[in-house]
Each structure stands twice: as C-alpha cells, then as structure tokens.
Amino acid sequence: MAVLELRDVHLTYRTAQGPVPAVRGVDLSVDGGEVLGLAGESGCGKSSLVASVLRLQPRSATVTGQVLVGGENVQTMSWRRLRAVRWGEAAVVFQGALHSLNPIQRIGRQLVEPILLHDSAATPRTAADKVAGLLAQVGLPETHADSYPHQLSGGQKQRVMIALALTCDPQVLIADEPTTALDVMVQAQVLELLVGIARQRGMGVVIISHDLSVLATTCHRVAVMYAGRVVELGPAQELFEHARHPYVRALARAFPTIGEARSRYAPAGLPGDPPFPDRLPSGCPFHPRCADAVDECSSVDVRLRPAGPGRVAACVHVGAGVG
Amino acid sequence: MALTSPVDARTGTVSSGGATTPGGIGRFIGYRLVSGLGTLVFVLLFNFFLFRLLPGDPAARYRAVKNIGAADLARIRAELDAPVLTQFWAYLRDPLALNGISAWKGQPVWDLVGGRAWPTVVLLGSSTLISVLIGVRVGIRAGWKRGGRFDKASTAVTLLFYATPEFWLGLMLILLLSSGVGPFPALFPSGGVIDSGIDPLSIDGAVSVAEHTVLPATALAAVYIAEYSLIMRASIIDEQSQDYLTTARAKGLMDHVVRRRHAVPNASLPTITLIFLNIGFIIGGAITVETVFSYPGLGLLTFEAVSEQDFVLMQALFLVFTLSVIVFNIIADVVIALLDPRIRG
Numbered sequence: 324m325a326v327l328e329l330r331d332v333h334l335t336y337r338t339a340q341g342p343v344p345a346v347r348g349v350d351l352s353v354d355g356g357e358v359l360g361l362a363g364e365s366g367c368g369k370s371s372l373v374a375s376v377l378r379l380q381p382r383s384a385t386v387t388g389q390v391l392v393g394g395e396n397v398q399t400m401s402w403r404r405l406r407a408v409r410w411g412e413a414a415v416v417f418q419g420a421l422h423s424l425n426p427i428q429r430i431g432r433q434l435v436e437p438i439l440l441h442d443s444a445a446t447p448r449t450a451a452d453k454v455a456g457l458l459a460q461v462g463l464p465e466t467h468a469d470s471y472p473h474q475l476s477g478g479q480k481q482r483v484m485i486a487l488a489l490t491c492d493p494q495v496l497i498a499d500e501p502t503t504a505l506d507v508m509v510q511a512q513v514l515e516l517l518v519g520i521a522r523q524r525g526m527g528v529v530i531i532s533h534d535l536s537v538l539a540t541t542c543h544r545v546a547v548m549y550a551g552r553v554v555e556l557g558p559a560q561e562l563f564e565h566a567r568h569p570y571v572r573a574l575a576r577a578f579p580t581i582g583e584a585r586s587r588y589a590p591a592g593l594p595g596d597p598p599f600p601d602r603l604p605s606g607c608p609f610h611p612r613c614a615d616a617v618d619e620c621s622s623v624d625v626r627l628r629p630a631g632p633g634r635v636a637a638c639v640h641v642g643a644g645v646g
Numbered sequence: 647m648a649l650t651s652p653v654d655a656r657t658g659t660v661s662s663g664g665a666t667t668p669g670g671i672g673r674f675i676g677y678r679l680v681s682g683l684g685t686l687v688f689v690l691l692f693n694f695f696l697f698r699l700l701p702g703d704p705a706a707r708y709r710a711v712k713n714i715g716a717a718d719l720a721r722i723r724a725e726l727d728a729p730v731l732t733q734f735w736a737y738l739r740d741p742l743a744l745n746g747i748s749a750w751k752g753q754p755v756w757d758l759v760g761g762r763a764w765p766t767v768v769l770l771g772s773s774t775l776i777s778v779l780i781g782v783r784v785g786i787r788a789g790w791k792r793g794g795r796f797d798k799a800s801t802a803v804t805l806l807f808y809a810t811p812e813f814w815l816g817l818m819l820i821l822l823l824s825s826g827v828g829p830f831p832a833l834f835p836s837g838g839v840i841d842s843g844i845d846p847l848s849i850d851g852a853v854s855v856a857e858h859t860v861l862p863a864t865a866l867a868a869v870y871i872a873e874y875s876l877i878m879r880a881s882i883i884d885e886q887s888q889d890y891l892t893t894a895r896a897k898g899l900m901d902h903v904v905r906r907r908h909a910v911p912n913a914s915l916p917t918i919t920l921i922f923l924n925i926g927f928i929i930g931g932a933i934t935v936e937t938v939f940s941y942p943g944l945g946l947l948t949f950e951a952v953s954e955q956d957f958v959l960m961q962a963l964f965l966v967f968t969l970s971v972i973v974f975n976i977i978a979d980v981v982i983a984l985l986d987p988r989i990r991g
Contacts, residue, residue: 377896379892379895379896405898406898406899406900407898408898409895409896409897409898410896410897410898411898414896415896417889417892417893417896418889419889422888422889422890423889423890423892423893424890424893425890425893425894425908425912426890426912426986426987426988427911427912427985427986427987427988428908428911436897436899437897437898440897440898440899441898471987471988473987473988474987487893
C-alpha cells in the first residue's frame, strides 16, 4: 500500500517577475518498505517537492494536485491535523545536517522534543530512553545526547538527523541529499544505515540525490526529474544501466564507473545548462541540450509513456509498446 | 549495518567533549578577569596624564573653597607644586584617589561619588528594565512577521525614537508633563531625585524617587527601546532563514513554540551582549539626560566636575566609568558563554 502518493503535483512560486513553476505535474507513489530514489540536477524541483510533502513550502508558493501521506491530503488538511502528520507520519532528514540542528540546544533535548510532542503517553524518562536507543541504532554513543551540535563531526550530525527523523516512527521518511556534505566513506555508511532501518521498520523512503550511481545501489526504484517533471522512472539498476531518456543516459554517464580508469579521465558531460523554470523551451524542455533531438521535439511536450515493464520515460523515441 | 566502521572509532574520541566541563567556564571567566585587569592598569596610567593636561588653576580653585582645612590646603598645594614625575609617583601610590579632595566642594571625592551613585543606579536600572522589556518584545514580534503591519508601524516609530536627541526629548517631556503647558497638567516633578526631607528608604521616599525618575528614565529608555528592538528584529530575521527552524516546524511544533523555543534564544545573543555593554556605557553616558533633568546622579556630577574644573573628582568619575564598562564587558562575555555552548568550546 502506498504510504506516500503524489498526484499531479504542481508547485509555483510567485515572484516579482511573475510565476515560476518549479514542479509541473509529478505523479509518484512509495509503498511501505520501499526505497525510492529521486535524482536530478540542482533546480529541477526536487527540494520544492520535498517541501510540499510536509507543507513546508514558503508562503510565496502555490501547490496544486494531491500530496497524500497515508491517504490524507497534506496540502488541504487542517493545521491541527498537519501538525500531527508532521514528524508523526512523515519525517525528513534535511539537506545540510550541519545547520539543521539548533546550535545552542543539546542533541538529547532536540531529539526528545518531537517524542513528547507527538506521543501523549511519553514521559521525559521514556522519551530519553527512546532517544538513547535511537542513538545506539545510528551508531552513536548514548552520551552524545549531552553534546551540542558543534561538538559532533559532519557524519555524526547526519546520524543525529537520521535518529531525529526516526523519533516518532513515521510511515514516510524523506532524505533530502542526506550524504552531500559527507566524504565518500561516510556517505555509503549513512545510506546503508538509513535504508537498513527503514526496511526493518517497513517505512516508505524517498532518497533525494543528484548522484545517480548512489541511488542505483541503494534504491528499489529511481525517478529522475528534469525541469519540474519526472522524465524517467524505473527499477534502479535497470534505469542506471539502460536509461531510455537521453537526459538520464547523460546523467548516468556523468559519474565515472569505479574500477574503469577510462571513465575517470573522460566523464561524459552534458552541454548547456538546465533551463530556468520561468523560461522553459517549447516542446520537450530537454531538446536544446539533447543529442538525439528531432524536429518533433521542439513542438511536442511529451509526457511519460510506458517504456518496458515497470518503466516509464518521457521521450518521443520511446514508443508505446517498445520494450 | 555500519556499526563497526572507522567513523565509530572517531565518535569515541569526540564524545569525550560531550558535556561542558565546569572547568571550561571557570577558565574562561579567569581569563576575562585577567584581561580586564590589564585594561584597568592601562586606564589608571592614562587617567593621570589626561587630567593634568586640562587648562585652569586647581590651586586657585581650592583657595576658593571655604570648608577646606588649612593643613589639607597646604598638603594639596605642595602636591600641585611638585614636579610631574613626583606627582606621578604620588599618584601611583594612590591611583584610586582614596584621599582625593574635591576642588569644588572641599569634601573627599569618594563621598561625593558615593552620594550620587544610587540615583544613577535607580535611573539606569529602571530605564534598562523598560527598554529591554519593551524593545526586545517589539523586535521579536516585528521580525517574526517581517513586512507585516506591526513590523511597518513599529519600525517607523523606533527609527523616529532612535533619531531623537535625548536632550530634546527630555526638554519636551519637562515642557509637557512637568511644567504643565496648555491642557497638560504638571504631572511629574523635575529636578532632583527625591523631595527634600524624606528618607529614601521609606515608602514615601520610594514614591518620591519614582516620581522624579519617571521622566528621565523615559527619555533615556526611548533611544534604547529603539536600539534593542531594531537589533532584535534584525537578528530574528537573520535566524528565520536558518535550517534548524525548518526542522523545528517540520517536527510539528506550533509557530509560537518554534519562535519562543528555537528562534528567540539564538536571536537574542547579539542583543544580550549589547544590553550589558550599554549598561556599562550608560553609567557614564546619562550625562545629557541627568543634566537636562537636574537629576543628581553621576552624569550630572560629571557635568559639574567639568564645569568646576575639579580634576580629582573627574579622575574618580572616569575611574568609575571605565570600571563599569570593563566589568559589564566581562559580565556580557560570561553570560553569552553560559548561553552559547559554541563560545565555551
């Protein structure tokens, strides 16, 4: 059963220069126990989408479509219900753990806070016990509850953020670039930890990253976004190795394959920059950068089409029924 | 699971820093005291030369004072006649001017300073209390809803206060609320700190002191209300873009809890520093307000000491002022260190 479901979600920022559509119709669903990867360049709308899941988008943003957490629409529910859903049903491991903790509060107090808020049966004692357990689960000594954020390393803070996201046993866990600020050794550990715990507890997880190779190894399915839309979605490994959308192929090639020396020296780049959301090209928004573009691409705004079992892609070259 | 990784080995070593040790804050205070003492020594040396550079004839001043004994007068004259280096040596033996006699009143200077200290403390205490209570709250509310109606109105008013000269505001308050002009009755007395013949420690005395302090404290508080609210507003606005507030909101906390529990403690650090530094400055800086209201505190005494060219009194007052700045600087540092674990290290 889908614990998180996005139905035709649009998110538009109102600015002095006019509306800026950051997310333009995204449909996604995540089942309990499933790990979904969400990839794409900076500015493709990933973080805006995350914000909409807890209705944390800024006041200047308008969201349409449905954001369903456990079947309830987050965007239209009462504030009272929203406050219960926030962290109780869906929690986020925020991007940039370095600044996501209150610098002048002890770690323990920050971890206990949501437990006392959401669990009416919790006492300071039971909450502290739970926090100690969570810290142990993410591989930190209990004594870190007495530490302040600046006393921890980047990797430790990221672990604290994971523990924080787990405090209220949410059904949905969203990790927004959980490893970007970390060195490669720690990256792998943090992801492994996150996925391990989520699977064990049957949560639905969304991991956001711009690193497709990381997602390919940790996720069941991966969705790739471009210019505010999902352009390809499919099983992780398949998508990484045999991408159907030219953009996803380019993205996959952009990361050198470990053990293959040639790819390190010649990482395939992608010419041009992603389009500004307020000045999208006509037709397929990717066509000005696309090596495989044909005449049709500049006029037809192609939507997702079936591209094999469990796969969809938004490209004119992907014919219906073509495997 | 990644529990046996190199990172975990690292956590073991870092965790020793967990809670802050009392030794840390103690060492911090000790260090600040020593450096404060260094500043004080410098100020004492500086104080000697500063007042000997003043124009005027102190001996003539002393002669004009009636109640000074012949022996004291002879001693003071001998001191004034001595070469500068001899005077400096005498000064070094008594840098605090404990035996100093005022050239204006003929009394020991510290008696004069002592008698004028409590009105300044009353004035300073009440104006600081008013300005902190009002200024900080206004700043928090304005900054939290930046660009809202309250923000626009309060910023306009506080900027006006901030730009208003204290002496002018003081004169207007006297004119409107003390002299009684047109429809305005004379509500408050001006001049002095207490009606004569009342014990300041009695209830009547306290009421009288309060009546005399309302206007100068208001004049003094106006500019500080403006300052604290503008600084607090700016800090709150700064904090609002911080990621940890998004975390706090995502946890499901109510808006006012996010503000009170997370934003305000972080945002108040610069304002707290400023408040303590200001207290140090106001002790000497209430000169204009005290003079306008003839409020017999240290500020008015400074004005009088300068007018009367009473250099021993000035020396004692400067010592009080520099000491208060140094002491409140140290207090500010210690309070911030207690509130902000990053400073304690």
